[in-house]
Amino acid sequence: MTLLTYRAAAIEIEPGEDVLSALLRAEIDAPHSCRSGVCQSCMHRAVDGKPPAAAQQGLCDAQKGLGYFLACVCVPDTPLTIVPAQEAESRSGAVVHSIDRLSGEVVRLRLEHDAGFAYRPGQFLELITDDGLGRHYSIASVPEEDPFVELHIRLHPGGRMSRFIAEELAPGRRLHIAGPLGTCIYEGVDPEQPMTLIGSGTGLAPLVGVLRDALRRGHRGPIRLYHGAREREGLYLHDHLEALTERHANLSYVPRVLSDSGPQGGDVAAAALAHEDALPHTAFFLCGGEKLVGRLKRELYLKGASLKQMRSDTFLPAGGGR
Amino acid sequence: MSSLYERLGGEKAVDAAVDLFYRTVLADGRIARFFEGVNMENQRAKQKAFLTMAFGGPNKYTGKDMRKAHEKLVAKGLNDSHVDAVLEDLSRTLRQLGVDEKEVQEVAALADSVRNDVLNR
Numbered sequence: 531m532t533l534l535t536y537r538a539a540a541i542e543i544e545p546g547e548d549v550l551s552a553l554l555r556a557e558i559d560a561p562h563s564c565r566s567g568v569c570q571s572c573m574h575r576a577v578d579g580k581p582p583a584a585a586q587q588g589l590c591d592a593q594k595g596l597g598y599f600l601a602c603v604c605v606p607d608t609p610l611t612i613v614p615a616q617e618a619e620s621r622s623g624a625v626v627h628s629i630d631r632l633s634g635e636v637v638r639l640r641l642e643h644d645a646g647f648a649y650r651p652g653q654f655l656e657l658i659t660d661d662g663l664g665r666h667y668s669i670a671s672v673p674e675e676d677p678f679v680e681l682h683i684r685l686h687p688g689g690r691m692s693r694f695i696a697e698e699l700a701p702g703r704r705l706h707i708a709g710p711l712g713t714c715i716y717e718g719v720d721p722e723q724p725m726t727l728i729g730s731g732t733g734l735a736p737l738v739g740v741l742r743d744a745l746r747r748g749h750r751g752p753i754r755l756y757h758g759a760r761e762r763e764g765l766y767l768h769d770h771l772e773a774l775t776e777r778h779a780n781l782s783y784v785p786r787v788l789s790d791s792g793p794q795g796g797d798v799a800a801a802a803l804a805h806e807d808a809l810p811h812t813a814f815f816l817c818g819g820e821k822l823v824g825r826l827k828r829e830l831y832l833k834g835a836s837l838k839q840m841r842s843d844t845f846l847p848a849g850g851g852r
Numbered sequence: 853m854s855s856l857y858e859r860l861g862g863e864k865a866v867d868a869a870v871d872l873f874y875r876t877v878l879a880d881g882r883i884a885r886f887f888e889g890v891n892m893e894n895q896r897a898k899q900k901a902f903l904t905m906a907f908g909g910p911n912k913y914t915g916k917d918m919r920k921a922h923e924k925l926v927a928k929g930l931n932d933s934h935v936d937a938v939l940e941d942l943s944r945t946l947r948q949l950g951v952d953e954k955e956v957q958e959v960a961a962l963a964d965s966v967r968n969d970v971l972n973r
Contacts, residue, residue: 563917568904570897588897827892832875837896 535578535611549574549585549612550601560601560614567603574601578611590838591718596650598713616711621658622647626703627678629695632766635685636732637695640671640678643707649673650717651739652815654843655709657681657691665691668736668817668843669710672743679707682735682766712736714815714843716743723751724812728802728826730758733818734767736843740815745778754805756784758798758818799826809835816842856908856958860951866907870900873945882937886925906942906963915969922970935967 532540534552543552550572553560562572567587576597585604586594598615624641632638649655651672658664671680685692699705714736719725725744727737734757741755759765764787771783784805786798799822806812814835816823823844831837861868874896878887887895898921905911922930939960946956 563898564901565912566901566904566910568897568901570894824889828878831892832879836871837893 533606533609535609537613543606546605548602549604549606549610553601562602565602567600570600572601573598573615574604574612575599575615575617576610576612579606579609581610582607590713590841592713592715592841595717596713596715621706621708624679624705624707626699626701626705628701629699632682633763636764636766637683637685639667639681639683639695639699641681641705641707642677643679647679647707647710649679649710650715651743652714652716652736652841652843653710653712654736655679655681655707655711658706658708659691659694660706663690663694664708668712668714668732668739670735670738670742672739672746674746675742680735680739682732684732712843714740714817714841716740716747716749719744719749719813721748721750724808725749725751725753725815726756726802726806726812727754727815728756728758728798728818729816730798730818730822731760731764731845733822733843733845736817737815738767741781745774745781750780753778753781754784755781756786756798756802758786758788758801758822760788762787762790798822799829802826803829803833806830806833809833810839812839814840814842816840818845820844820846856955856962857904857910860907860955860959862909863904865949866900866903866909869945869949870896870903872948873903873942874899876941876945877938880937880941883934886928886930886934902963905966906959908958908962913966915966918966918969919972923972926972930971932967932971935964935970939963 534541534543534549536553536558541552541556543549550560550562550565560572563569570588576599581597581599581604585599589598622644624643627640627642630638649669651669654666654668656664656666667681667683669679670682671678683695685696727741729737737755741753744753755771757765765785768785775781775783784801785794786796786801787794788797809830812835814830816826823842827840827842830840878884901911905913942963943956943960946959
C-alpha cells in the first residue's frame with residue numbers, strides 16, 4: 531500500500547516520518563521554513579485521503595474542509611494523495627449553456643461542466659480556449675441548485691479572452707476548464723455568525739455564490755452585502771439583490787457607485803469600514819482588485835477583525851489571473 | 853526554574869500576543885511601509901514563529917530564512933532604527949498583556965539576537 535502520493539508519483543515515507551521530510555528526501559523542491567507547523571510555508575492540499583487533524587492546526591475552516599494541511603507536521607496514518615497548495619486539480623471540459631449581457635461590460639456565462647468537476651460557490655476556475663489562452667473566473671452558482679457553473683465576466687476592450695468571449699462564444703461551444711481553486715467559501719461559518727461580504731465589479735460573482743450557499747443552508751446571522759461599482763450600470767444585479775432582501779429579513783444590500791453623489795454614491799470600502807462593527811465575531815468575504823482587498827484586509831484587521839475569519843479573493847489583471 | 857516560554861504561558865500566550873503585536877507594527881508609521889503588499893496570513897504566521905522563538909519556545913531557527921526574508925527590505929533601506937522600532941513595539945505589546953518587566957527584557961534580548969540576520973550582515 532502506498533501511503534503517500536505526490537501528484538501521480540508514489541513517494542517513499544518512513545513510519546513516523548513527516549510528509550515534508552519525505553518530499554525533500556525524494557528531491558522534490560517543496561517550499562518550507564519553520565518546520566514546526568507554524569509558518570505555513572509548506573502548505574499542501576490532499577486531493578485524496580484525509581490529513582490528520584494535527585497537520586491542519588492553525589488553518590481556517592475553509593482550508594481544512596478543502597484538504598489543505600502543513601506538510602512539516604503531517605505524519606499520515608492513512609493513504610494521502612497530495613498536490614502543492616496552489617495547484618488546480620485537473621483539466622476537464624464544459625459546454626456553453628448560455629451567455630447573456632448583465633450590463634454594458636459584464637456578461638454572464640453559464641457552462642455545463644463534465645461529471646467530476648466538484649466545486650463550492652465562491653471558488654474560481656480557469657477557463658481555457660483551444661489555443662491555450664487561460665483566465666481565472668469566480669463561480670457564482672451553487673452546485674446543489676444549478677445545473678451549470680455561472681461566471682460573471684467583465685469584458686475588457688482589446689483583451690484577448692474578452693474578444694473571444696464576445697465574438698466567438700455561443701451556446702453549444704466546447705471549452706476546457708481547470709480547477710477549482712480558492713478558499714473564499716461558506717464552509718466553516720457558524721449559522722448564527724454575522725457575515726459581511728464586500729466586493730467591487732465582478733467581485734460580486736463569488737459573493738453571490740457564497741450568499742446563495744449561506745441562504746440555502748439556513749444561515750440565521752445578519753448578512754450584509756456591499757457592492758461597489760464605478761458607474762451605476764456596474765451594479766449589474768441591483769434589482770435581483772433588492773428583491774432578495776425582501777425575501778430574507780437577515781439580508782441587507784448596500785450598493786455604492788463611485789461616480790454618483792446621491793445617497794448610494796461613494797466608495798464601497800469607505801462605506802463598509804464606516805458601518806462595520808462586531809468585528810472579531812464577523813465572517814468577512816472580500817473580493818475585488820488588489821488595492822481594494824488589501825486595504826479592507828488591513829483596515830478591518832487593525833479595527834479588530836480576525837484574519838482567520840477573513841476570506842478573500844483578489845482579482846489580478848489579465849495574464850496574471852482574473 | 854521553569855523556562856521563559858513556560859513562565860509566559862506557552863503557545864496560548866503567543867496566540868494572545870501575535871495579533872496585538874502585528875497590529876502595533878502595522879500601525880507604526882516608522883516601519884509600516886515595509887509591510888505594504890505582503891500576504892497578511894503568511895505574515896501573521898511568520899510573526900507567530902518569530903514570537904515563539906523570542907519567547908524561548910520550541911523552534912528550529914537557523915537565521916537563513918530570516919536573512920532571505922529581509923534581503924529585499926534591506927535593499928529598500930531597512931536599518932537598525934527599524935529593528936529598534938520593532939523591538940519597542942514588542943516590548944509595548946508584552947507590557948499591555950501584563951508581562952513582568954523582567955520577562956519583557958528577556959524576550960527583547962532574545963528578539964534582538966536576530967538583529968544581524970535581519971539586517972543581513
